[in-house]
Amino acid sequence: MKKLLLCLLSLVCVVCLFTACNKDTKYKITFQDLSVLPEGVERIQNGQGTMLSGSGNDATIYFTSGKGGSFFVTVTFKEGYDKGDFKIFANGKEASIINDNETVVDYEVHPTSDVHITFTGKPTLKSYNVTATFYDNEYEQDLDEFSYELKYVLGTEESTPIKAASLAELKDKINSDVKKVKHGTKIIITATHTGEIAFPDDYMLHCQYSGFVNYVEKNTKIVGDKQVKTWEIAVLSDVEIQLRLSMTGQSYSRKIYTDLTLLVGGVYDGDFNRIETLQALYDTQDKIYAPLDDNAVVRHLAEKYKKVTVNGKTADGKFFYNETDKRWYIELDKPSAYQNGRADGYDVDFAEGVEDYMRGDSALTRENIEFKSKIMDWGENDYLLNAERYGSYRLKNNRFSISLCFASTVNDIKVIVNGTKEFVFRGIQTVDEETKEFATIYRRGGNNTEYDGNYGGTGGKYETHRIAFEPSTFGEITSVEIVLASGE
Structure with a gap:
């Protein structure tokens, strides 16, 4: 009995010791001053990791962790930056990277005591290649009386200009310049022409890329007796940028x-x-x-x-x-x-x-015409409105027309305007054009002045007729209904 009691007591001690060894521990996490971050770092914050709970603010965090637990320090880098030599330390020991998608990086920390997070180093701007190709269109007389200049500008820093007497020469000089350009660098290309006033068209310079690039500005101006056209491009890509240079024709340049x-x-x-x-x-x-x-x-x-x-x-x-x-x-x-x-x-x-x-302006409206018809071959109530507009506005009392699609079996129709005024058009499959007061019907393919080769369609079916209205002799038209005329 005594031996049994001693065994039970020993077992209780082992359980208590095991429990004590595995009891969650509360740690305090503090950060280096987060109000002053290296250039290229957008923010530094605590991540969750395997911590069981957390509280506090950005600068001080308390969390509870079991044995072997960890937490993350998440660093977000600004667009266009690599990590460079930036590092995170926990109590002076470098933290390892556990997740890295370039922009957001998680650094893992395994605490055994209160932890102070610090950081050193700084990110670096990404660098990119710039290449060029030259295309001679050979279609017309080229305007080749230009001189060209290219320079790279980053902030207040400007490269030594690359100067050339032709686009082919400019292409060769760009490709022989092996240096990389940093993210955000502006490529500024200027074409200068003397003599008869002329400017190359915008298509002289085309930027091809598989990443990101931003046309910041295209600027044309006259400087003294010289005509200068400038293209400005911001390099935002993590891949090769290719400038496609093309000769410009005289007719385009002087128009x-x-x-x-x-x-x-x-x-x-x-x-x-x-x-x-x-x-x-x-x-x-x-x-x-x-x-x-x-x-x-x-x-x-x-x-x-x-x-x-x-x-x-x-x-x-x-x-x-x-x-x-x-x-x-x-x-x-x-x-x-x-x-x-x-x-x-x-x-x-x-x-x-x-x-x-x-x-x-009471003379203008954005509203379409309310249209009703069960005999449209496009489908019930389907039509197209043709009206002169600026933006989305049209004049209420200006001429407009509606495009319609009738089956070949529809010959006589009744048109009801604003629910009160009625017109009957007969033989619409053979009559080219017919006017009733302020409404005229036209047959596509007929001998009339309404169709000039342009016509609408939907669902694979094209319009067969068009009815034009002159509201100026009637007043504002808000609704049109079309039904079969009696006798059908």
């Missing part, structure tokens, strides 16, 4: 650019003769006119809103109507008179605030 948001294209002198080249544009002492797009909403805004931004400069537009050719025009100054360096032509649009104006 006048016009943005087609409001303009039809082309500019004219005071006698309404077309100005063909940039040199002629800058030489003219006459008025300079550009025709507006034949769009009712654009004309409405030109008359009512008036404010335009031309090459970055905002003022009331000088719009007028020319009786001779029945077109609306805007009067412009020479491109260099405006801002933003658009020396090779014009960017013209209504000024900021036009959206607010249109929203409050």
Whole structure:
């Protein structure tokens, strides 16, 4: 009996000792000042690891761990940086990396006592290769009277410019320069031309890459008697950047650019003769006119809103109507008179605030026409609305048309406008064009002026007819319904 009691007592002691040895221990974790981090480190924070619980703040953490437990110190590096010689230490001992996806890295710590986390070293900017290819289009006479310059800019540091008399030479010099460029470096390429005013088009320089690159700016400007066009690219890729250089044709380099948001294209002198080249544009002492797009909403805004931004400069537009050719025009100054360096032509649009104006203009609407029909071959109530717009707005009382798709068995239809006005069109499969008061039906493929080769479709079926409405003689049209006419 005595021996049995001694055995039981020994077993209890072993269990107590085992429990004591495996009891969770609470440790205190502190960090080096986290308000001052090395350049390239975005943040340092505690991770979870295998710790059982945690509390505290970024600088001091308490956690409980069993024997062999660990926790992570998670370091997030800024975009474009490698770890470099950056290291994490726990009580002076370097922590090992357990997870590494380049941007976010986990360092594992196995504590046996309170731990103080420190760090040394700093990340390094990634470096990339830059190569170039040259392409001679061989399609037309090239404008080769350019000199070229390339330089790398990082912050306030600029490389010695690489200068060349041709794109082929520039390509060779880029490829023979074996140095790598750091993340965020800007590649600035400048083409300078003397003589007759000309600028290479944007496609002279094309950037090919399989990582990331950012076209920061494309800038055109005149400097003295020299025409200078500059491309600026920020290198953000962890792979090879390839610059594809291409000769530019004379017709492209000397042409006048016009943005087609409001303009039809082309500019004219005071006698309404077309100005063909940039040199002629800058030489003219006459008025300079550009025709507006034949769009009712654009004309409405030109008359009512008036404010335009031309090459970055905002003022009331000088719009007028020319009786001779029945077109609306805007009067412009020479491109260099405006801002933003658009020396090779014009960017013209209504000024900021036009959206607010249109929203409050009772003559305009963003709403479509409510359409109902069970006899559309596209499907019930399916149609296409054709209306002149600026942005998403159209004039309520301006001409519009609806594209329709009828089966070949549909011959006579009734059109109901706003639920009150009715028209009946008969023989629509054979009649090319027919007008009833303010509505005209057209048959695609027929002898009419509505179809000019353009027509819509959906679901593999093209429109068969189009009905145009003139609300100006009726009032705003909000709904159209089409049914079979009686007798069908």
